[in-house]
Structure formats: C-alpha cells, structure tokens
Amino acid sequence: MKAAVLEKGARKLEIRDVVRPELQPTQVRVQIKACGVCGSDVHLVLHGTMPAKSYPRIPGHESSGIVLECGSEVTKFKAGDHVVVGAGTSCGKCPACLRGRENLCPEVGVLGFDADGSYAEEVVVPQRSLAAIPHDFAFPQAAILADAVSTPYHALRFAGALIPGETVAVFGCGGLGIHAVLIARALGARVYALDVDEGALANAEKAGAHEIIDLKGKVNAGKVLKEKGGIDLLADFSGYYKNIEESIRAMHPGGRMIMVGIGRDALKIGIPAALIFKQIHICGSYGSDQRALPELIELVKSGKLDLSGSITSLHPLEEAQLCLENLENRNGNPIRFVLTP
Numbered sequence: 001m002k003a004a005v006l007e008k009g010a011r012k013l014e015i016r017d018v019v020r021p022e023l024q025p026t027q028v029r030v031q032i033k034a035c036g037v038c039g040s041d042v043h044l045v046l047h048g049t050m051p052a053k054s055y056p057r058i059p060g061h062e063s064s065g066i067v068l069e070c071g072s073e074v075t076k077f078k079a080g081d082h083v084v085v086g087a088g089t090s091c092g093k094c095p096a097c098l099r100g101r102e103n104l105c106p107e108v109g110v111l112g113f114d115a116d117g118s119y120a121e122e123v124v125v126p127q128r129s130l131a132a133i134p135h136d137f138a139f140p141q142a143a144i145l146a147d148a149v150s151t152p153y154h155a156l157r158f159a160g161a162l163i164p165g166e167t168v169a170v171f172g173c174g175g176l177g178i179h180a181v182l183i184a185r186a187l188g189a190r191v192y193a194l195d196v197d198e199g200a201l202a203n204a205e206k207a208g209a210h211e212i213i214d215l216k217g218k219v220n221a222g223k224v225l226k227e228k229g230g231i232d233l234l235a236d237f238s239g240y241y242k243n244i245e246e247s248i249r250a251m252h253p254g255g256r257m258i259m260v261g262i263g264r265d266a267l268k269i270g271i272p273a274a275l276i277f278k279q280i281h282i283c284g285s286y287g288s289d290q291r292a293l294p295e296l297i298e299l300v301k302s303g304k305l306d307l308s309g310s311i312t313s314l315h316p317l318e319e320a321q322l323c324l325e326n327l328e329n330r331n332g333n334p335i336r337f338v339l340t341p
C-alpha cells in the first residue's frame, strides 16, 4: 500500500509502497478516506520535538474510512462499515481500558507516534479504537472528530463538566481551541475566545465566540475577564500558563481550569487562598475516551455542531509534507488540512 513514511532524523516524509500491516484477531483493517494534519504532526515530522516510539513510522492520528476486513474475534464491525479511527492507543487490558477510559491507561499512546497511523491507504487498529458513523457522514468531518474535536470535547464536557448557561474562556484558538469554541457553543455556554494571533481570533469569531479578546501586548487576561463578569470554566490550549495564573481572580466559585496545551514553564499559583475559598479545580485533560466519539457523532448528526467550516482544504497523500509546512507557517490561516489517501 502507499504511505507517507518518516525515517529517524529525517525532517521529511517519503511517499513509499510499504507492506500492508498484518491483521490480528481483535483488529480491523480500515481503508483511509480522510486524515487530518495536526499540529503535533508538525512537531513529529518537521521539528522532531515529539518523537515517535520507533522508526520508520507512518504518522496520522485523525482519520476516518471504510472497514475492509475484520479479525476473527471482532464482533462490532463488518466490512463496508464507515468508521472514525480514534487517535489513542492503549493496552486494552488494564482496569482503565476495561471501563472505556483508555486515556487513563498506563500505556496510553497516540496512533502515528506509538504505532503506524493513517497517512496511508490503510490502517490496522483494535476494534475498540473505532466508532461507527452513518454512510452519509462526510469523511473529512468524521476524521477530525478523532482528535481536533474529541480532545476539546473531553476537556469541556468530562474534565470540565460544563453546564449549559455557564461562561467559558478558551485560551489558544488553533486546531483544538477553535473546536472548543464550537463545542462550548453547542453545549449552550457563553464563550470568550482569547489568542494573540489575528487569524486565530478571526476563526474564533466565525466559529461563534460571543466575544474575542486579543492578548497581544501586555494584556492581563484575568483582569479583562474579571471586568467582563468572570468565568466558570477556563480551557487552555495555549500552554502559556501565565494566563491561568492571572485568571484565578476571574473564576467564579466552583470554577474549573482545564489544562490541555503543554507548555514549558512552571505553573505558579500566586493566590492559593482564592483557589481554596472559591473551591476552584485545576486539572489536566489528555485526549478522550470511549464516551466522546458517540456523543460527538450525535451532535453533528443533529446539526448542533457544524464542522463544515473546519476543513480548510483536501489534499492527496503526496501533499502531506506541503500541508505540514503550510500548517507550521499558518499559510492560508488553516484550521484543518485533510489528506485523502
């Protein structure tokens, strides 16, 4: 089959003919119809700052397609089914995996990093990685559910326990944050979108943010949010923790601060008493679990969540490298480039 392959130390994908992956009894072979190009793929391929577990490696963790073949122990799928391929990899045997909380698995990983992914004509994954979609569900939109949409969904809905009517601040409106804006709206929240990038803020406005706040310069996010009446939930996709520190003063009692973006600096809590008196939760959120995809598929089907604006453009597999470079340089203010292997 044809695949985009990354060798160790290379900063470039190579389109090659590779051997089709073998199918284990609990696994499903999926013909890839669409695969999103994610910021973490830029770190994997162009920067090497998020290395793969081993090389050569086929990237790609946001995909959808058609079931081609099922292992002998697969019970939930059959050839011809349309599916989303979940982004996470996990052991499938630990207590977390057995109760459908794969992102808490001690061996949690990401397709395309810890196993070969979907920048290819086919991928082989365990059946627990798949969620069925109806035949009229667009493949590119289904693909981005796997990470760009399900990761912020998990952060808001499960880690953040968002209640309709609450006020949400989304920090960082790139590929994940922009979907946090869409999801928060779909779940009935009032949404502030904050970023330093004009293009990202323009996307957030289009996505329906009630207000956009430009953090360029010396803007104290917490002060601005407090002046506007405060917030119940903060979701950070920027990894710039100063915003979190400053925003404690803007949190309503019982507020939740959800960290998704991975930064390099220490998180310093300057006013711990406020944290205690207001009973604010600060927690991390990583990936998603079995609950997210079925709920998201329903939200899209019902028309409450419209992802049509999220697909910037479609590209053949041969343009994977070009998509990574354009994403890095933000050429064309992209939300998601999608490959169609």
Ligand SMILES: [Zn+2]
Pocket (backbone or CB within 6 Å): 038, 039, 040, 041, 061, 062, 147, 148
């Ligand atoms: Zn991703």
Ligand SMILES: [Zn+2]
Pocket (backbone or CB within 6 Å): 090, 091, 092, 093, 094, 095, 096, 097, 098, 102, 105, 106, 107
């Ligand atoms: Zn596990």
